[in-house]
Amino acid sequence: MRHLEDYEDAISRCFHCQICQAACPVYLQDLLETYCARARLGLVQAVFLEQTLKVTPRLREVMDRCLFCTRCTRHCPAGVPLDDVFALARENLGKQLGEQGRDGGAWTAPDAGVPGPVAGPLKSGLGEIPAVKGPVRARVAYYPGCATSRLFQDTGQAVLRVMSENGVQVMIPEGLSCCGFPAYVAGDLHTFRRAMQENLSILSGLDVDAILVDCASCGMAFKVKAGEVAKGDGAMEDQAARVAEKTWEATDYLNHLGPVAEPGAVAGVWTYHAPCRIGWTPTAEEAPEALLQHIPGAQYEALETTGACCGAGDLFHLRHGELSRSIRTKRLKEIRRNGAHTVVTQCPFCRYYLQQGGSDLEVMHPLAFLARAYGEMREA
Amino acid sequence: MSGLARDLTALLDSGKVLTDPEDCHAYACDAVYYFARRAPEAVVLPETPQEISGILRYASDQKIPVTPRGAGTGLSAGCTPVQGGIVLDMKRMNRVLEINRGNMTARVESGAVLGPFQQQVEAMGLFYPPDPQSQEVSTIGGNVSTRAGGPRGVKYGTTAHYVLGLEVVLPDGEMIRTGGTCVKQSVGYDLTHLMTGAEGTLGVITKVNLRLLPLPPAHRTAVIVCETLDQAAMLVSEIIAEGTIPARLEYVTSGAVQLMNATLTPPLSTDGEAYLFTELDGSPAQVEEDTQRLRSVCDRLEAMELRIIGDEREAETYWRARRNLAPTLLRLFKKMIVEDVTVPRDRIPDFVRALQSISASLGLIIGIGGHAGDGNIHPSIMFPEINDDLEAKAKEAVRRIVRTGLEMGGTISGEHGIGLHKAEFLVWELGEAQIALLKRIKKAFDPRGIMNPGKIWQEGGEA
Numbered sequence: 001m002r003h004l005e006d007y008e009d010a011i012s013r014c015f016h017c018q019i020c021q022a023a024c025p026v027y028l029q030d031l032l033e034t035y036c037a038r039a040r041l042g043l044v045q046a047v048f049l050e051q052t053l054k055v056t057p058r059l060r061e062v063m064d065r066c067l068f069c070t071r072c073t074r075h076c077p078a079g080v081p082l083d084d085v086f087a088l089a090r091e092n093l094g095k096q097l098g099e100q101g102r103d104g105g106a107w108t109a110p111d112a113g114v115p116g117p118v119a120g121p122l123k124s125g126l127g128e129i130p131a132v133k134g135p136v137r138a139r140v141a142y143y144p145g146c147a148t149s150r151l152f153q154d155t156g157q158a159v160l161r162v163m164s165e166n167g168v169q170v171m172i173p174e175g176l177s178c179c180g181f182p183a184y185v186a187g188d189l190h191t192f193r194r195a196m197q198e199n200l201s202i203l204s205g206l207d208v209d210a211i212l213v214d215c216a217s218c219g220m221a222f223k224v225k226a227g228e229v230a231k232g233d234g235a236m237e238d239q240a241a242r243v244a245e246k247t248w249e250a251t252d253y254l255n256h257l258g259p260v261a262e263p264g265a266v267a268g269v270w271t272y273h274a275p276c277r278i279g280w281t282p283t284a285e286e287a288p289e290a291l292l293q294h295i296p297g298a299q300y301e302a303l304e305t306t307g308a309c310c311g312a313g314d315l316f317h318l319r320h321g322e323l324s325r326s327i328r329t330k331r332l333k334e335i336r337r338n339g340a341h342t343v344v345t346q347c348p349f350c351r352y353y354l355q356q357g358g359s360d361l362e363v364m365h366p367l368a369f370l371a372r373a374y375g376e377m378r379e380a
Numbered sequence: 381m382s383g384l385a386r387d388l389t390a391l392l393d394s395g396k397v398l399t400d401p402e403d404c405h406a407y408a409c410d411a412v413y414y415f416a417r418r419a420p421e422a423v424v425l426p427e428t429p430q431e432i433s434g435i436l437r438y439a440s441d442q443k444i445p446v447t448p449r450g451a452g453t454g455l456s457a458g459c460t461p462v463q464g465g466i467v468l469d470m471k472r473m474n475r476v477l478e479i480n481r482g483n484m485t486a487r488v489e490s491g492a493v494l495g496p497f498q499q500q501v502e503a504m505g506l507f508y509p510p511d512p513q514s515q516e517v518s519t520i521g522g523n524v525s526t527r528a529g530g531p532r533g534v535k536y537g538t539t540a541h542y543v544l545g546l547e548v549v550l551p552d553g554e555m556i557r558t559g560g561t562c563v564k565q566s567v568g569y570d571l572t573h574l575m576t577g578a579e580g581t582l583g584v585i586t587k588v589n590l591r592l593l594p595l596p597p598a599h600r601t602a603v604i605v606c607e608t609l610d611q612a613a614m615l616v617s618e619i620i621a622e623g624t625i626p627a628r629l630e631y632v633t634s635g636a637v638q639l640m641n642a643t644l645t646p647p648l649s650t651d652g653e654a655y656l657f658t659e660l661d662g663s664p665a666q667v668e669e670d671t672q673r674l675r676s677v678c679d680r681l682e683a684m685e686l687r688i689i690g691d692e693r694e695a696e697t698y699w700r701a702r703r704n705l706a707p708t709l710l711r712l713f714k715k716m717i718v719e720d721v722t723v724p725r726d727r728i729p730d731f732v733r734a735l736q737s738i739s740a741s742l743g744l745i746i747g748i749g750g751h752a753g754d755g756n757i758h759p760s761i762m763f764p765e766i767n768d769d770l771e772a773k774a775k776e777a778v779r780r781i782v783r784t785g786l787e788m789g790g791t792i793s794g795e796h797g798i799g800l801h802k803a804e805f806l807v808w809e810l811g812e813a814q815i816a817l818l819k820r821i822k823k824a825f826d827p828r829g830i831m832n833p834g835k836i837w838q839e840g841g842e843a
Contacts, residue, residue: 012714015707016413018453021517022495031471032403032425033452039406046405058400077704079711 001193002231004048004088011049011085013078014041020082023075025276025309025327026065034062037072037082044089055096063089065320067313068185069276070220084228090187115147115348116315117182122149124172126156130164137167138257140210141203142250145218146178147348154364155214155348158371159250163212165261165374166254170212173202179221182314184229192221193229197236200226204239211243212250214365216275216284216347217314222247223280249278249346251366255287263373265297270369271340272302273331273354275347276309288344288366295373301338308334312353328357335361344369384422384444388466391434398423407467410454411514414715416800420447420461425469429549429586432468436584437553439466440828446551447832448580450491450522453514455718456799458526458579462834468584470521477587479504484592485544485561490521490585507595509536509627512795513703521585526797527577531628531659531702534620534753536593538795543576547587551826561589574821579797580832582825596661599627600671601695604678605652605685609633609736609748612654613729616752618677619658620725624670627661629753630702636749639708640701645694652684656752657702659695705749706760715763716747717774720802721785722756722794734784735759742773746781756794782808798836806837 020037021027027036034040043062046053053059063086070083124144140163148156163170180195203211203222213219223244230236248256272288285306293300311317311327332354335343343358344366345351355363385399398404404419426432439446445465452459461467470491478487479501486508488497494515501508511530512518518528520539524546529538545559559565559572575582606612616629632640632655641647648655660670671688678686689695701708709716723731732748739746750758759781761774782792782805792798792805807815815837825831 013710014413015710016409016411016452017514017707018411018451018517019514019704019707021451031469031474032398033423033469033471034398034403034406036406042408043402043405053401053405056400056402058402062402077707079708 001189001229002084002088004044004085004092007081007085007088008049010081011041011045013080014038015078017077019077020072020075023071023307025067025069025071025311026323029323029326035065037076040066041080041082041085044085048089048092055093060093060097063093065323067276067309067311067316069309069313070279071276071307071309074279087184087187087189091189094187113151114315114318115151115352117178118146118150120177122146122176122178124149124156126153126160126172129160129170129172132164132167132169134167134260136169137260138209139169139171140212140253141206141208142170142172142212143176143179143199143203143218143222144172145213145215145348147352148214152348152351152365155368158365158368159212159214161371161374162254162367163250166257166259168254168257171208173206175202179218181217181221181225184221184225185314189229192225196221196226196229196240200236200239200243204242208246210248210253211246212248212253214250214346214367216249216277217349219247219249220277220280249281249284249287251291251346252281252284252287254367255291256283259291261374263295263370264375266295266369266373267297268342269299269301269340270342270344271300271335271338272366273310273335273343273345273350274306275345275350278346284346292344292366292369295370298369298373301340303334303338305334310350310354312349314349317353324353325357328353332358342369382421387438387442388422388424388435391438392424392426392431396425396427396431398425407449407452407461407469410452410457410459412455412457412799412801416457416460416462418460418462418464420467421464423467423469425472427472429547429555432549432584432586433553433555435466435468436549436551436830439830440552443828444830445833446584446830448521448525448584450519450525451493451514451517453512453518454522454526454799455720455796456526456793456801458797458799458835459522459832460800462800465830470519470584473586474519476500479506479592480561481506483561484594486590486592487561488520488588488590490519490524490588492520494518494520494523501592502595505595507593508542508590509593510539510542513706515703520588520590524576524585524588525579527795529751529756529795531630531751533751533756533795534629535625535627540573540576542591543572543588544591545589546572546575546585548575548583548585550583551828551831559589563591577797579799579835581822581835582831596627596663598662598664598667599692599695600660600667601689601698602658602660602671602674603648603687603689603698604656604658604683605649605687606654606656607652607684609654609732610729611681611683612656612752613732615656615677615681615683616728617726618681619674620753622673622677624660624673626658626670626753628657628659628699629751630657631655631748631750631752631757632657632702632705633748635712636705636709636747639711640705643697643701645697648687649685654748657698659699709747709760709762713762713764714766717761717778719759719761719778719781720756720793720796721759721781721790722754723785723788723790725753725755727788727790728752728755728757731755731757731785731788731790735781738777738780738784742777744770744773744777746777751794754794755790800835803836803838
């Protein structure tokens with residue numbers, strides 16, 4: 001496990017160029033510099049490393065008012081791992097204030113209908129895996145996260161259907177649990193690491209060509225963050241590296257493999273909302289357009305800004321309703337101006353939150369849209 | 381609640397006044413973060429000139445320092461509240477009020493962010509060229525206050541060349557409008573251009589009228605790989621002497637290219653010692669003609685490679701890499717001091733040689749990554765480690781660089797402004813008599829000495 005002190009060098013790489021202002025949805029809404037990543041980083045440094053400022057309720061407020069969208073990290077020219085530093089800062093803050101980590105530690109599933117972390121083993125409930133059509137081109141394991149297992153089974157069924165149509169043999173391993181990303185975000189790194197250990201021990205032993213996820217956050221957990229919390233534990237580092245190497249977002253994987261099934265016609269205008277946390281693989285943002293543009297009748301209209309947040313941020317929207325709604329309003333305005341009725345995105349939180357704000361729209365995973373083009377899906 | 385917080389919240393909504401140490405800490409410095417850090421006692425987020433007027437009247441009365449601030453991207457410690465007091469964060473006054481196609485002018489609030497404004501203007505077939513590399517976030521008010529520029533300076537000049545008029549709140553709370561929206565103006569002292577570049581020491585700029593140009597229809601980006609820095613310098617002079625003024629003409633060294641290659645496809649060869657990134661613009665015929673001329677100059681001077689980038693999206697990857705170069709360098713170094721000395725462009729080869737000799741004699745890494753075409757080549761001293769020996773050598777190098785630049789007929793700042801970081805050399809360029817005059821001007825505007833005190837000249841700006 002790494003500590004804040006291990007990041008001292010990385011933190012000092014911040015040039016104060018302020019480019020993070022352009023990336024942070026919270027800053028862009030509040031227009032207060034305290035909320036840009038540069039200033040947050042300076043606070044972490046002053047409070048936890050230099051001890052020149054104290055832990056105060058205002059500090060907690062500042063560190064909490066972050067969606068953990070990780071856009072700052074992706075945007076930072078100096079390569080400062082801002083998200084890791086902020087997760088550790090939340091951990092330190094929680095310890096100093098004698099709190100449990102907020103969302104992840106408790107594993108309290110929020111109200112029915114709201115995606116969130118689920119305690120215990122994942123029960124996919126996706127029914128039987130359809131037989132592969134044609135020759136088997138690849139064998140993959142599919143990790144259906146909490147949202148797909150509990151709430152959005154249509155996404156999971158679409159992934160299975162689309163893969164089978166394209167010669168991909170899918171298996172869903174037994175015994176998987178939540179990837180733990182919500183715990184990481186809450187600064188409960190211990191819980192995140194434990195969740196990762198369980199999942200890695202299952203996934204790293206599989207003889208498959210790829211491990212597919214349908215959620216940007218699960219993907220980031222496996223592709224990037226597992227390696228980060230594994231540091232210092234050689235065996236876990238190896239497992240994390242093996243899993244990271246094989247982790248793909250499902251849309252991205254199919255586009256990479258090349259689809260063979262011919263989609264039928266689906267009328268309507270659609271667009272793509274790129275989830276903030278998809279940054280772990282640049283090609284996942286290109287995949288939906290590349291894959292879905294061949295659907296006859298479906299017309300793609302790109303959004304003006306590719307880098308805009310929906311405001312959800314896991315359960316952030318439950319605690320910061322007004323802020324989240326303001327961010328969502330901007331995004332929905334853009335989507336409506338664009339004229340699309342269908343919005344595809346690879347994040348269940350984006351899907352849930354955009355759908356809540358836009359009952360005139362339908363929001364779904366890109367492969368669900370493709371599955372529709374392959375013919376009617378059976379009911380869940 | 382402190383007295384200051386109480387007084388300020390009597391003047392404007394409590395949500396616009398911040399005095400918690402966490403918020404004040406966020407406003408303690410600009411991009412010269414290792415220099416002159418000092419948290420203010422209060423941060424104020426005004427939304428109207430009237431609110432600013434009230435604050436300035438109060439601050440004048442109480443003799444409290446007020447430092448206006450845009451995005452805080454400055455490179456001279458210009459918006460650092462070195463004497464504490466109030467920081468006026470202008471970023472909530474960010475509206476683009478008018479883009480007038482017929483008059484080719486725009487009117488914006490001073491907190492408007494440059495990048496989105498440029499996109500908006502370009503979508504209408506118009507062009508606002510000034511391009512400080514922080515353009516994604518920097519504010520137009522900050523650009524005006526520092527006469528900010530960037531790669532396009534070579535052909536299009538800096539922000540100062542586009543300012544037609546201002547709305548300003550003076551330190552006593554009075555509001556004035558200088559200049560206007562005419563391209564010709566000849567009325568009294570040119571207060572517009574006195575406020576422009578005043579770094580917030582004379583008043584607070586709240587609105588700006590800007591001149592626009594038609595957007596050139598064609599663009600072409602090219603990279604020239606040069607065997608030596610000297611060859612690159614010769615190419616710069618020759619390209620321009622041949623009659624082509626590129627829209628951008630940038631120096632990049634091989635070390636920098638190695639970093640930039642992470643985002644360039646295909647990566648550039650790292651065989652060269654220096655690289656020129658250039659963009660030609662104009663009518664399609666003009667761009668074609670300039671491309672041919674570029675080819676012939678490169679052939680004649682035996683450049684190692686000329687890479688023409690045909691696709692505009694691909695070209696943007698080069699300019700993005702260039703834009704992010706300064707912060708990217710901190711992946712390799714612990715600290716860098718960016719100088720802004722600018723020389724007349726026919727002296728570029730001499731200046732580059734002088735920099736190399738300064739670098740060799742002191743054993744320092746001095747990066748040259750700047751706007752070659754306009755002589756503003758940003759010699760940057762790189763610190764692989766931070767220690768007293770390097771700090772002392774760097775200080776000496778800066779003195780020599782500045783001295784050399786001035787001897788060649790140059791200036792100590794082309795586009796960053798003086799702030800506090802460059803203040804010690806002001807007297808070398810302006811002399812005592814001129815500085816005394818600046819102080820008298822300051823006194824006429826700001827008799828109580830509240831506006832961004834401690835800046836531009838060394839012994840305190842309060843006159």
